Amino acid sequence: MTETARISRIRSGRRTDIRQQNERLILEAAEKVFAEAGFGGATMQLIADMAGLPKANLHYYFPTKEDLYRRVVQNIFEIWLDAASSFDAAAGPVEGIGAYVEAKMDISRRHPHGSKVWAAEVMHGAPVIQDYLETTLRDWTEGRIAVIRRWIDDGKMAPIDPRHLLYMLWATTQHYADFGHQIETLNAGHPLTDAQWREATESVKQIILRGIGAL
Amino acid sequence: MTETARISRIRSGRRTDIRQQNERLILEAAEKVFAEAGFGGATMQLIADMAGLPKANLHYYFPTKEDLYRRVVQNIFEIWLDAASSFDAAAGPVEGIGAYVEAKMDISRRHPHGSKVWAAEVMHGAPVIQDYLETTLRDWTEGRIAVIRRWIDDGKMAPIDPRHLLYMLWATTQHYADFGHQIETLNAGHPLTDAQWREATESVKQIILRGIGAL
DNA sequence: TCGCTTCCTGACCATATGGTCAATAGGAAG
DNA sequence: CTTCCTATTGACCATATGGTCAGGAAGCGA
Secondary structure, three states: OOHHHHHHHHHHHHHHHHHHHHHHHHHHHHHHHHHHHHHHHHOOHHHHHHHHHOHHHHHHHHHHHHHHHHHHHHHHHHHHHHOOOHOOOOOOHHHHHHHHHHHHHHHHHHHHHHHHHHHHHOOOOOOOHHHHHHHHHHHHHHHHHHHHHHHHHHHOOOOOOOOHHHHHHHHHHHHHHOOOHHHHHOOOOOOOOHHHHHHHHHHHHHHHHHHHHOO | EEEEHHHHHHHHHHHHHHHHHHHHHHHHHHHHHHHHEEEEEEEHHHHHHHOOOOOHHHHHOOOOOHHHHHHHHHHHHHHHHHHHHHHHHOHHHHHHHHHHHHHHHHHHHHHHHHHHHHHHHHEEEOOOOHHHHHHHHEEEEEEEEHHHHHHHHOOOOOOOOOOHHHHHHHHHHHHHHHHHHHHHHHHHOOOOOHHHHHHHHHHHHHHHHHHHHOO
């Protein structure tokens, strides 16, 4: 392939590239709009404008608003589950939970919109992802509970109810995304700096690890 | 109308009773609908049906949907602030934070809808209650931070960043309301029992109090 | 160039929804 | 009873929005 040909292909895009790129554009815009306005408050027109595409084009890639929403939620869910790997293959709670907190705080920082969409979905009774809660999330949770139980049995941490520990981990880490606006307001209106994010992560880690008697 | 007449009507007024009662009916229905559907997804018709009144009647008491929503959010905010009293007049973190956790867990249990509406409002950038965040909540927060600082100075707890401690308290307690559906799903589909709520409260208290070195 | 497929989009439609209004009922004061 | 104010409500309207569609543009293999 000649150089000019390659460039023109990148510019105008191959067919599959076009599809991928436009879907990505739409999903990014949708994530933001759904997070800021909720499912009911979001409009296809606004998402289209934000993605720089005509509205009818959205419906070409995503037949209905709900289809688009479902994809957004699924994307988040996958990112969310990936943080699980930090948990596994850890010798004890200090490494395992420490790494998990760091991973989840990182997600809160990098995907605040996604976290909000997820939160709203659950708050509304999980109309779209109920099956995920009952299968994937339940399995995931049971697995981690077993790990925590083992740590307790091995005397690596105090006998805390693993379930409530997990809820606390989710709550505290996701709070920095979901309530980011409130935190920013209480931070004199400024977003958290790198240093403040580090402090937040360290505070959470320290309180929880000490709280479960792992330090 | 004479002055006495007006007073007697206000005092004895069965009319004002009607107003009060209907406003309460509407606010209760609205809180639930806003929590379950979000502001954009909620419809005046649904709120009206749930309150057992014709839609036009809602607009008689609350001119616009936003007026109604604002009242709902304000109600929650007041309940929310009342939990502050648990914090004050405490000798140290064990009593103060312990009582605060209990109060907030109680609110999560008794007012799950309100908590969700508040969460959604903040997640959407607090379009309606931004001024409250910047005034009342900011002042409240500064006050508690001062209290926590004193406890630290008095050696009653470890030198934790008070701000992140507060965020953790808010996050963990409100999580049981906002993510109640997820928790219920992970609890084999059953709502938490009295005993489970007590366990949850104790777990949260214990982890945090131990985590900040107050035990 | 030709034919096939994918992609694009302005115009359009059916419906849902927030909000209005005029007419009416009903209790209380005089 | 009359008057006045509050409360009630069915009918109605303007608008916004999700979704459709037909026609055309553009990529691509042969």
